[in-house]
Amino acid sequence: MPKLQGFEFWSRTLGGARHVVAPMVDQSELAWRLLSRRHGAQLCYTPMLHAQVFVRDANYRKENLYCDVCPEDRPLIVQFCANDPEVFVQAALLAQDYCDAIDLNLGCPQMIAKRGHYGAFLQEEWDLLQRMILLAHERLSVPVTCKIRVFPEIDKTVRYAQMLEKAGCQLLTVHGRTKEQKGPMAGTASWEHIKAVRKAVGIPVFANGNIQCLQDVERCIQDTGVQGVMSAEGNLHNPALFEGRSPAVWELAEEYLDIVRQHPCPLSYVRAHLFKLWHHTLQVHQQLREELAKVKTLEGVAAVSQALKLRCQEDMSRQQEGVRPADNLPAFHWICQPYIRPGPREGSKENSGGRSKRALEEEEGSMEGLSKNKLKKQLRNPHKTFDPSLKPKYAKCDQCGNPKGNRCVFNLCRGCCKKRAFRETADCPGHGLLFKTKLEKSLAWKGTQPGLQEAQQVRPVTPSGFSEVVGSALA
Ligand SMILES: Cc1cc2nc3c(=O)[nH]c(=O)nc-3n(C[C@H](O)[C@H](O)[C@H](O)COP(=O)(O)O)c2cc1C
Structure with missing residues (x-):
């Protein structure tokens, strides 16, 4: 067709x-x-x-x-x-x-x-x-x-x-x-x-x-x-x-978590989704925000979701008639609703307190003071500097333009280095790739096995033959 x-x-x-x-x-x-x-x-x-x-x-x-x-x-x-x-x-x-x-x-x-x-x-x-x-x-x-x-x-x-x-x-x-x-x-x-x-x-x-x-x-x-x-x-x-619907935030979270059980994805994606979906609720229930940031399993996330649902339902039952949502929000925090990102200097509740990591990062360059996280880092390491101009510049991989490994012997990123080291049966200690060393060890071991020596003579080891020896290293 x-x-x-x-x-x-x-x-x-x-x-x-x-x-x-x-x-x-x-x-x-x-x-x-x-x-x-x-x-x-x-x-x-x-x-x-x-x-x-x-x-x-x-x-x-x-x-x-x-x-x-x-x-x-x-x-x-x-x-x-x-x-x-x-x-x-x-x-x-x-x-x-x-x-x-x-x-x-x-x-x-x-x-x-x-x-x-x-x-x-x-x-x-x-x-x-x-x-x-x-x-x-x-x-x-x-x-x-x-x-x-x-x-x-x-x-x-x-x-x-x-x-x-x-x-x-x-x-x-x-x-x-x-x-x-x-x-x-x-x-x-x-x-x-x-x-x-x-x-x-x-x-x-x-x-x-x-x-x-x-x-x-x-x-x-x-x-x-x-x-x-x-x-x-x-x-x-x-x-x-x-x-055209604005459901309760836990409803869509539960449905999403069910789908993730059938079609798994990295936990970082799930967490990022829930931070967004629950954005307004997590402003109110900051403890849950910390729990969500800490959990390490999908079931842990589901437990936070359950706790959030209970908190929201309590808030709903306490809600008095005629009271408007806080902070000029179009709906109460437990309802899915848009998030309007604050402008560069816009004053808002977010600007005074628990702002998102991303918002903090975005303003990084223009902030005179340091964020809480950076202050903590500086306490641990007083010589640490946050001046962006002093940040090490990423050197690029000679082949693909991704950041190269700092100690790579070929000046490549890990992916390109792995391919080259494999092709050339070489080592790159910077990337922890030891194809040459492993081959030498394997040959030395084979040398000690009488039955194998014979086979060795018939079938010389080439980089492609080598793949049988260390093929699993590339899996
Ligand atoms: C988390 C996130 C990831 C994004 N990733 C991509 C991407 O992979 N490709 C792309 O073309 N745009 C990407 N974008 C930009 C969006 O596709 C979109 O163009 C932009 O957010 C403006 O649309 P909006 O006003 O509806 O947010 C991304 C946006 C967000 C928020």
Whole structure:
């Protein structure tokens, strides 16, 4: 069957999806996607996957895609970050049988994307992007799509979108914030930019940014004319957003934990989800926040969830009629609701007390005083300095651009070093890889075994023969 394109792809393959769960590193994992789909999401994206790692590392492919196959988890778009046409296409070819389209991340504004040269840091490299999209469009059996951030100028954003469309992009998600609008500087997304793109291209467009409830979805579609709306933070705080419901926070937590039992994921993902889902409740019941941070098992998390449910139910039963929710919240803390991130200097209860780790980290650079955690660290080590300019700079792996191991003899990251050391039967003590030493030991041992010596002469040991000896070291 010929590959469907543009609007036909959106309406037939994606079922005309309007309610879309965003790609979210460590957060749009299978269990969360299934929860969101049960509550109105019609299309989900995987978290961003690193194309180069996906190509070279079979375990990464298994852990991040192949083991997460589930018939209810469709339609699904797999997102990659990449900056090389061949690598992008190789990764996409390995993923295309497990999804309905491949998305290129052109929106990540984080430092890690700057260092790895991907995401929004490719925004100015139109020639490279054209080549990446064109090659993917030609070689893949599924459509290629892009998720972009806007430029400050509407006309440049429009030309950018048109360039991607011309190269073969079949669906565009426009996050209406610029690369600089992140963390405490995120502000609001510009639907004006999104509307202008929608008018100027002939492919379906999803809007992203400022979506906190179902009314926002309807308003955004009306104002901008887009085909669908994507939500990240709104979905994390209320996965029933697309149903237009705001359930009790423990209800969705319990349902999510049940799904995680069937489709396990790292505990760090689960914890991060619950911190968001319970954001407002944990402001009130700080003890539970600490317990959640400390638990080490899924059953431990379930126990915290049970305790939180009881506390919330007590709070509900004590609630007097006519009393409004505290802190100008739209609903009481036990109801799933949006979290509006405070601006850079905005005064709020959060700014005076138990703020999130992330909020503290984001302001790190601009704070004159030190956070509680940093003060504690300084007490333990009086010579510790928190001046960002004195932080050691990450040196890059010569091969893939990830941070290299400090003591690596090859100047590579662990993954690349392991491959090279294996190929060359070498040691890298910095990474604890001892292929050469193990081979020598194994040969010495074989030398002491009379029966084996004979076999040795018939079959000389080469690096590939070596794999039989230490194959398990690579598992
Ligand atoms: C926890 C988290 C992880 C994210 N990871 C990704 C990602 O992997 N790929 C991507 O394109 N955007 C990622 N984003 C950005 C979102 O997809 C989205 O563009 C952004 O949050 C704006 O949407 P919102 O206003 O609905 O939050 C992430 C956002 C969050 C909150």
